[in-house]
Amino acid sequence: MVEVNDVHKSFADKHILKGITATFQPGEINLVIGASGSGKSVLMKCMVGLIMPDEGHIVYDNRDFTSLDYKAMREVRREIGMLFQGGALFDSSTVQENVEFPLKMFTKMTPEERMERVNFCLKCVQLEGVNKKYPAEISGGMKKRVGIARAIALDIKYLFCDEPNSGLDPVTSRVIDGLIRDITKEFGITTVINTHDMKTVFDIGDSILFIHNGHNWWNGKKEDVKRSENAELIEFINASHFG
Amino acid sequence: MSIFYHLGRYLLFLRQMFSRPERFRVYWDRTILEMKNIGIGSLPIVAIIAVFQGAVTTLQIAYQLISPLVANPVIGSIVSDSSMLELAPTITCLVLAGNVGSHIASEIGTMRVYEQIDALEIMGINSAGFIALPKIVAGIMVIPLLIVLSIFLSNVGGIVAGNASGILTPDEYIQGARESFLPFNLAFSLIKAFTYAFIITSVSCYQGYYTHGGALEVGSSSTKAVVASAVIILFSDYLLTQLLL
Ligand SMILES: Nc1ncnc2c1ncn2[C@@H]1O[C@H](COP(=O)(O)OP(=O)(O)OP(=O)(O)O)[C@@H](O)[C@H]1O
Ligand SMILES: [Mg+2]
Numbered sequence: 001m002v003e004v005n006d007v008h009k010s011f012a013d014k015h016i017l018k019g020i021t022a023t024f025q026p027g028e029i030n031l032v033i034g035a036s037g038s039g040k041s042v043l044m045k046c047m048v049g050l051i052m053p054d055e056g057h058i059v060y061d062n063r064d065f066t067s068l069d070y071k072a073m074r075e076v077r078r079e080i081g082m083l084f085q086g087g088a089l090f091d092s093s094t095v096q097e098n099v100e101f102p103l104k105m106f107t108k109m110t111p112e113e114r115m116e117r118v119n120f121c122l123k124c125v126q127l128e129g130v131n132k133k134y135p136a137e138i139s140g141g142m143k144k145r146v147g148i149a150r151a152i153a154l155d156i157k158y159l160f161c162d163e164p165n166s167g168l169d170p171v172t173s174r175v176i177d178g179l180i181r182d183i184t185k186e187f188g189i190t191t192v193i194n195t196h197d198m199k200t201v202f203d204i205g206d207s208i209l210f211i212h213n214g215h216n217w218w219n220g221k222k223e224d225v226k227r228s229e230n231a232e233l234i235e236f237i238n239a240s241h242f243g
Numbered sequence: 244m245s246i247f248y249h250l251g252r253y254l255l256f257l258r259q260m261f262s263r264p265e266r267f268r269v270y271w272d273r274t275i276l277e278m279k280n281i282g283i284g285s286l287p288i289v290a291i292i293a294v295f296q297g298a299v300t301t302l303q304i305a306y307q308l309i310s311p312l313v314a315n316p317v318i319g320s321i322v323s324d325s326s327m328l329e330l331a332p333t334i335t336c337l338v339l340a341g342n343v344g345s346h347i348a349s350e351i352g353t354m355r356v357y358e359q360i361d362a363l364e365i366m367g368i369n370s371a372g373f374i375a376l377p378k379i380v381a382g383i384m385v386i387p388l389l390i391v392l393s394i395f396l397s398n399v400g401g402i403v404a405g406n407a408s409g410i411l412t413p414d415e416y417i418q419g420a421r422e423s424f425l426p427f428n429l430a431f432s433l434i435k436a437f438t439y440a441f442i443i444t445s446v447s448c449y450q451g452y453y454t455h456g457g458a459l460e461v462g463s464s465s466t467k468a469v470v471a472s473a474v475i476i477l478f479s480d481y482l483l484t485q486l487l488l
């Protein structure tokens with residue numbers, strides 16, 4: 001479980017997050033939606049500590065992440081996987097080396113055990129036979145899948161995805177959605193996804209956080225979205241074709 | 244931004260970097276790889292510069308000292324000393340700042356703008372240490388070796404040029420070089436080499452690590468790394484010479 005407690009963040013004179021409070025449950029897909037520029041990415045970066053919030057706390061299963069020193073923070077981060085928009089693969093390493101990397105750094109596995117785990121993870125994301133390719137030689141969707149494989153190489157408890165579907169075709173988008181859902185359910189991971197994609201919302205979402213004007217404007221289960229009377233949320237949903 | 248801002252952030256960067264590696268073996272492998280990149284990659288340019296610099300210095304000293312009162316071996320001793328004390332370490336490292344420094348800064352800058360550094364952080368890795376430490380250690384181990392090679396080759400250049408132009412014979416050159424040789428001069432040269440190696444690698448890592456933006460900023464980080472390393476090298480050259488000679 002990840003708790004976000006009254007998080008504020010400003011850049012210069014721009015107040016982006018004005019007190020966000022939310023709870024993200026394990027084994028669930030927690031979606032964060034909102035207009036472009038509403039601060040979804042900033043919130044996610046605050047949650048994993050890439051940006052320090054000005055105020056407020058992020059708590060990972062009773063560990064107050066925001067008050068930890070760098071070393072203790074790194075300990076918590078080993079339980080976190082994150083999928084970046086562009087994949088963020090190391091481009092001088094092959095696909096296989098990318099996925100193997102966290103295992104090399106943090107486990108005492110033998111090379112054979114590592115290979116087995118790498119192949120298992122690549123199979124989870126339906127990528128086989130690309131082990132020896134470099135990131136520059138594979139497509140955007142494949143990079144994202146390698147990114148997922150790398151994120152789950154270690155046994156993670158929290159998974160963060162910033163717009164996992166942006167720039168992908170609808171078919172690949174559904175594949176990635178399905179992968180994230182399966183991984184979340186199978187391993188009981190606390191998954192947080194930033195998205196614009198309403199199809200993702202209605203396909204795999206469990207709970208939804210709608211950010212508007214820097215506040216958590218609406219917060220609830222997917223089933224309740226359509227019954228909500230929150231004008232901004234209705235407008236946001238209706239702007240897509242799924243309203 | 245002020246020089247003090249950069250100085251402070253640079254020192255914090257160094258402090259963050261020097262922490263216990265998560266996995267020593269991985270760091271070591273990366274260090275070996277970087278040694279190969281820096282050493283082999285810079286060998287040709289270092290060799291060419293050394294030979295020509297030795298040759299030109301010999302011709303120039305001969306031109307300036309042309310007088311029946313000056314014995315030929317003196318030319319050998321001046322060339323070999325100035326190569327060792329100043330020309331080999333400083334000129335070579337200024338060139339390495341351009342060569343190695345820009346490469347390091349753009350490599351790390353690219354990792355920054357494509358979020359690879361963030362990815363390392365999220366894995367729970369000390370990204371500053373993981374990226375910079377192997378490069379700095381490799382630089383400190385390899386660059387002094389390049390300097391020693393450069394000293395040797397500039398004397399070879401001096402001997403060849405002196406002989407080819409009929410200024411002095413190889414025997415005279417070597418005699419002069421041996422008479423004026425002081426072990427301290429070599430030590431001084433190596434102190435310079437270690438200092439410059441640290442400056443080039445750490446300043447370039449720092450510039451690359453704090454790149455913001457996109458491809459354009461990677462280019463500008465790389466330029467800044469070269470300029471900053473070069474200026475700091477010249478400044479510490481002055482300081483070391485003042486303090487130690
Ligand atoms: N490092 C930064 N420095 C200054 N301003 C920033 C920084 N990062 C984000 N911002 C600003 O914060 C605001 C929110 O950005 P953010 O990237 O979180 O939006 P978002 O909700 O993720 O949008 P999108 O859906 O388009 O990805 C933007 O106005 C952006 O300009
Ligand atoms: Mg975003």
